[in-house]
Amino acid sequence: MKIIVQKFGGTSVATQEARIAVKDKVQQAIRKGLSPVVVVSAMGRKGAPYATDTLIDVLKSENISVNVREMDAMMCCGEIISACVMAATLQKFGINAMALTGGQAGIITDSQFGAARIKNINVSNLHHLLESGIIPVVCGFQGVTENNYKFTTLGRGGSDTSAAALGAALHAEFVEIYTDVEGIMTADPRIVEEANILHQITYAEVCQMAQNGAKVIHPRAVEIAMSRNIPVYVKSTFSDAPGTLITNERSDCSCGSDISINEHLASGVAHLCDLAQFRIELNPEDMAAGRMLFEDLADAGISVGCLNLSEKEAMFAVFSPDVAHTCKVLEETGFKYVLNEGCAKVSVVGSAMRGVPGIMANFVAALAGKKIGILQTVDSDTTISAIIKEEHLVDAVNALHQAFKL
Numbered sequence: 001m002k003i004i005v006q007k008f009g010g011t012s013v014a015t016q017e018a019r020i021a022v023k024d025k026v027q028q029a030i031r032k033g034l035s036p037v038v039v040v041s042a043m044g045r046k047g048a049p050y051a052t053d054t055l056i057d058v059l060k061s062e063n064i065s066v067n068v069r070e071m072d073a074m075m076c077c078g079e080i081i082s083a084c085v086m087a088a089t090l091q092k093f094g095i096n097a098m099a100l101t102g103g104q105a106g107i108i109t110d111s112q113f114g115a116a117r118i119k120n121i122n123v124s125n126l127h128h129l130l131e132s133g134i135i136p137v138v139c140g141f142q143g144v145t146e147n148n149y150k151f152t153t154l155g156r157g158g159s160d161t162s163a164a165a166l167g168a169a170l171h172a173e174f175v176e177i178y179t180d181v182e183g184i185m186t187a188d189p190r191i192v193e194e195a196n197i198l199h200q201i202t203y204a205e206v207c208q209m210a211q212n213g214a215k216v217i218h219p220r221a222v223e224i225a226m227s228r229n230i231p232v233y234v235k236s237t238f239s240d241a242p243g244t245l246i247t248n249e250r251s252d253c254s255c256g257s258d259i260s261i262n263e264h265l266a267s268g269v270a271h272l273c274d275l276a277q278f279r280i281e282l283n284p285e286d287m288a289a290g291r292m293l294f295e296d297l298a299d300a301g302i303s304v305g306c307l308n309l310s311e312k313e314a315m316f317a318v319f320s321p322d323v324a325h326t327c328k329v330l331e332e333t334g335f336k337y338v339l340n341e342g343c344a345k346v347s348v349v350g351s352a353m354r355g356v357p358g359i360m361a362n363f364v365a366a367l368a369g370k371k372i373g374i375l376q377t378v379d380s381d382t383t384i385s386a387i388i389k390e391e392h393l394v395d396a397v398n399a400l401h402q403a404f405k406l
Helices: 016-031 052-062 068-075 077-092 124-131 158-169 203-211 219-228 287-299 320-333 359-369 390-403
Strands: 002-008 034-040 097-100 107-109 118-121 135-139 142-145 151-153 175-179 200-202 232-236 244-247 268-281 305-309 313-319 337-349 376-379 383-389
Touching: 002 016, 002 158, 016 034, 016 077, 016 175, 034 077, 034 124, 034 158, 052 068, 052 077, 068 077, 068 151, 077 097, 077 135, 097 124, 107 158, 118 158, 124 135, 135 158, 142 158, 158 175, 158 219, 200 203, 203 219, 203 244, 203 268, 203 337, 219 232, 268 320, 268 390, 287 320, 305 376, 313 320, 320 337, 337 390, 359 383, 359 390, 383 390
Parallel strands: 002 034, 002 175, 034 135, 097 135, 107 142, 175 232, 200 244
Antiparallel strands: 107 118, 142 151, 232 244, 268 313, 268 337, 305 313, 337 383, 376 383
């Protein structure tokens, strides 16, 4: 039995027309001799009576401080509705299907309500259904606690995580993530009109793109797939385009040959908006000060990114909603700082950039050519990022996309 996992996002199950497109994808898999396990996200947007946001509003209107346990139970309702409706759609077209909660699919989590981690998956029920010719339609985003079977949710990107985890537990041939775009693109098409669909990308690259702002697939899902070397396809529910394959190697890898910066060394340009940069003055004679700075920020629950640290200065970025809290912590602890608000982060990602001379020069020249000032850079083997003013973001993304010939 060749098992695959097909995950469908909210737009793919929101309307009858969309659900028929989902039915077509499931039928295509069955005709190819595959045994699909379907995973669905919640359907509907805020305002619809069954949308998750609407259900949360109902709960909070009764008690703004509702217990996280009850909040998770309510948040699971959206996926349960989707699974039931999707199973009914498949049944209407003669496909034997059954809706399952995350718990009924065997997903066991810890008790961290709102951001639970999967501990294990008992796939015996899924195997039994598949062997009986029944297509499981599983609620994404959710599981149950080990001891008392309370509903839990997996946090942001939870349905992607559900699909990848089920794929790993079932030793699936591959996982398909269906959405409303035809694959992972080299940049946000709303910013770069010439953005292209990537045919193939590595696990590491897509993780970096997601962490740097690209809305593709949740990094946790990719990490799970990578740990079991399970191929992941990102496709459109509404077309037959081949989509993007996420695997452990690049399709255009020039292994062992000379590479120039004119070749496709990068896979994409990602960006994050609504950031603020802090520059903190440090005393080089007080080595403990830097350690205390980040301990104080961590104790206050503030997550920092784009960190540069030297003897005399620390630079980092936070999201704008965290600015006031960060300022308060710095003032209470006596650190002098300069705040630069209205910032954005732009990143070029590509595993083939590793060790190639001229990459940073190309990056800087692209921004300089548009007279875009760089406030700070951060780099790794596979990613170069710069903090810039947000007003220059569109020009920066387009300039880098062009400079790296994406």
